[in-house]
Amino acid sequence: ENLDKGLEKSKTSFMSKMSKAVAGKSKVDEEVLDDLEDVLISSDLGVATTIKVINRIEERVARDKYLGTEELNKILREEIAGLLSETETGEAANIQLPDVKPYVIMVVGVNGVGKTTTIGKLAHQFKSAGKKVVLGAADTFRAAAIDQLQIWADRTDVPIVRQKMGSDPASVAFDTVQSAVKQDADVVLIDTAGRLHNKVNLMNELSKVKRVMQKVIPNAPHEVLLVLDGSTGQNAFEQAKQFTAATEVTSLAVTKLDGTAKGGVVIGISDQFQIPVKYIGVGEGIEDLQVFNKYEFVDSFFK
Numbered sequence: 001e002n003l004d005k006g007l008e009k010s011k012t013s014f015m016s017k018m019s020k021a022v023a024g025k026s027k028v029d030e031e032v033l034d035d036l037e038d039v040l041i042s043s044d045l046g047v048a049t050t051i052k053v054i055n056r057i058e059e060r061v062a063r064d065k066y067l068g069t070e071e072l073n074k075i076l077r078e079e080i081a082g083l084l085s086e087t088e089t090g091e092a093a094n095i096q097l098p099d100v101k102p103y104v105i106m107v108v109g110v111n112g113v114g115k116t117t118t119i120g121k122l123a124h125q126f127k128s129a130g131k132k133v134v135l136g137a138a139d140t141f142r143a144a145a146i147d148q149l150q151i152w153a154d155r156t157d158v159p160i161v162r163q164k165m166g167s168d169p170a171s172v173a174f175d176t177v178q179s180a181v182k183q184d185a186d187v188v189l190i191d192t193a194g195r196l197h198n199k200v201n202l203m204n205e206l207s208k209v210k211r212v213m214q215k216v217i218p219n220a221p222h223e224v225l226l227v228l229d230g231s232t233g234q235n236a237f238e239q240a241k242q243f244t245a246a247t248e249v250t251s252l253a254v255t256k257l258d259g260t261a262k263g264g265v266v267i268g269i270s271d272q273f274q275i276p277v278k279y280i281g282v283g284e285g286i287e288d289l290q291v292f293n294k295y296e297f298v299d300s301f302f303k
């Protein structure tokens with residue numbers, strides 16, 4: 001129900017556009033397909049994913065000779081569920097962690113997308129699940145970033161490792177994992193700089209952070225979580241492109257889906273980058289982070 005509320009705008013807008021596209025039509029023809037293409041594009045699935053969906057529906061129409069518009073929703077829903085990447089287990093990702101201790105999550109993404117908020121919400125969820133959490137303030141470029149993370153550390157009552165602004169992010173990351181090992185922590189969340197300067201700098205910075213952490217924990221980070229703002233549509237695609245080129249992103253968090261009609265961005269990005277969406281942000285509050293479940297997501301999109 002929370003998810004329904006969170007995605008209110010996306011689903012109303014998607015379903016109302018869908019009804020317009022098929023209004024007065026009993027079968028799926030060229031015109032309906034054209035309109036459907038517009039609906040998918042304007043719902044931010046992205047061009048490549050839209051074309052893929054349209055082609056599949058065209059194939060169905062060609063094969064079955066006839067497709068009624070009342071069946072279109074059902075078929076579209078199946079196609080879209082098929083596009084959303086699954087996690088390795090084939091089930092929805094959950095807050096349970098693999099048997100690695102401490103489990104290190106490096107969080108990446110540009111400023112303003114909701115990176116710090118997502119880290120805070122995750123710290124809260126892990127802590128509520130009985131896990132011992134440590135935060136690392138490795139976004140040392142802006143004083144505000146360190147202060148914001150400190151606020152979340154206080155709010156969730158979780159220890160934070162920080163240095164002064166301008167210090168080496170890799171050094172903060174090193175201190176953080178070292179402290180986590182010493183404290184016998186379960187999970188480490190490392191904030192990283194959100195400047196999208198240029199690809200080479202970004203790549204160098206992130207690989208240095210990784211390399212230095214690996215001196216303490218050989219396989220760290222176990223997860224690289226890219227945070228994207230779901231309300232920015234095509235910008236989110238562009239950021240996904242840049243970050244996946246700069247580092248190996250293993251999971252996604254898509255934020256601000258409460259305030260947008262662009263929930264389709266989740267479908268397009270998951271399809272195009274073949275990275276599972278693990279979390280979605282549906283508000284500014286501490287509880288407003290949900291573990292992504294593709295079936296619930298698709299259900300609520302089509303409701």
Ligand code: GDP
Binds near residue numbers: 110111114
């Ligand atoms: P950062 O610069 O990426 O660390 O971004 P912040 O975490 O500081 O978030 C930027 C703004 O987005 C803040 O005002 C947050 O409250 C807001 N925000 C973050 N996640 C969400 C979300 O899921 N929904 C909404 N509505 N706002 C969010």
